[in-house]
Amino acid sequence: MTSLATLGADELRAVMGRYRDALRSHQADINRLNVYPVPDGDTGTNMALTLEAVVAELDGVPSASALPEVCRAIGHGSLMGARGNSGVILSQLLRGMCERMGVAGEAGVNGAILADALAHASDLARRAVVRPVEGTILTVASAAAEGAATGVGRDTATLVAVVEEAHRLAADALARTPEMLPVLAQAGVVDAGGAGYLLLLDACWSVIDVAHPLPEPSGVPDVDLSRLGGSEGGWAGGSEGAEGGVPDVGDLRYEVMYLLYAPDDSMADFKEVWAGIGDSIVVVGGDGLWNCHIHTDDIGAAIEAGVDAGRPQRIRVTDLAEQVEEERWVREASNAPGAGPGAEPVGPAPTTSVVAVVTGEGIGRIFRSLGVHHQVVGGQSTNPSTEDLLKAVELVGSDEVVILPNNKNIRPVAEQVDALSDKTVRVVATGSILEGFAALLAYDPAAGAAVNAASMGESAARVVPAEITRAVRDASTDAGEVHAGDWIGLSRDGVISIAGSAAMAMRILLDRLLEDRHELITLIEGEGSKAADTRKISEWLKEEHPEVALEVHHGGQPLYPYLLGLE
16 A cells, blocks of 8 residues: 555544554553653653543544644644643644644645644744753654655655654654753663654554554563664663662652633743743643643742733642652562552562552552552442452462452452452451551561451551542531532541531541641542642641641542541
8 A cells, every 4th residue: 555645634633543542552661761850740641641632622523624623623632631741742742733734725734744844843842841951852853853854855755755754863863862861861761752752753654654553562661761763663672771760859849730811922921930930841822721831849929920821720739759759669669569550570479469449540659659469440439349359359469368448338349359269368448548558558468368457457547537528419417517519528427527618628627637646647639639728738737736747649539639647
């Protein structure tokens, strides 16, 4: 089959679909490369989620739509769905490409138009980053644009020649990123964002010419990937023996992201304010809608700048110091039991393995770092079945297993597994995520399941769990009348606080639960949590209970914006 001469609306849809699939396929590998400047989320995950938003936007565009409509959907979907620093930059690259491809008309995108689109995308991405750094996705995008221009200059310039040259120079630039950034050379890897961008060129090439396959994942999440691409378009291992870890987070602790509805002429002042309070600043968008990303120590100032410029929405704040520590835990455990769901242990399996029910990506990372060998997704609204838990138990290599249900509704289901398995299975009656964390502090891989169940149960019982959520219906409780929309605080005793805001519900809850013996509060932020509420409760604790330490982690769990554990 000959290669395509042009890309039309249908082919561009196919490129985005294949790119989404490629990112999902290589997600774990790209996450492993994520060492610069700090692991602010997982690069592969963030880029994949950004493309999920693009494909979802395209699903809403009628199949008969022309190229301009498809390009607008790609640009809008990527802007609205961008996640993390890498996702925001990727959204700008896609938007830049679509601005030039969208005017191609019925004839479609030929080689010259694609080359112009890649150059425009690279230029827009660089302008969106306040302090561009070489050795990143920006470098790879610039090389792709240069290669595409070389392809156009050939005597027999074709669409496939343009994308082939763009891919060749981009892959070469990606392989050289460790020469530009010492932190990459120290870790023995290439830039994660650049690796993700190269897959876009692979996806485009595979649509233009079916003879070009998408690269296969390495299959080894912690492999040293110092080169990506090559003549076969696959993953190739890099130098062996390179050692290095996650760089220090430095003085900038938080990642702040939000969508900002603001006039275009206000953004110069907005960027100037942000330049004075942080780094890793990326601001993309236009026509009154912007996706904004910054690393900073001053969360309040970062958000207030958005309020001054316009109307910020979907505000997300991530503690980068916490993520650096979690990434370190995962990297150090990458060759040990518990590195991730279904991970194969190196060497003999422990006497007792742990299976845990989890909800939320951040919570899952913490459980892995604490030694969990297999995770089953579930929680308050998604209870796993007995079969789900049984499959997880059978997958681990140990003959004895402890299950952490982490929810009282899942506990009875977990209790059925022992009778259905040839293995010895014990259940620790954890009714919450925080109890699960506490239980793992007493876990001994060399001890039997019965011994572990007893000691882990005692450790879990020392935690006072609580949670903040929003009422979905009216109800009468011991704490008073609850109305739909109220914020409520729950403990083992049921509803104990009712308020008009999450921060106030949490304050009342802590007033009633805190005792002199408590020294530490662990707070897990989930979907719906707000930086302002977290800051209010932190400041209140410092004033009213200075003797109590507060640890805040990002869990990402649904339905419950805050999970708490008092110790």
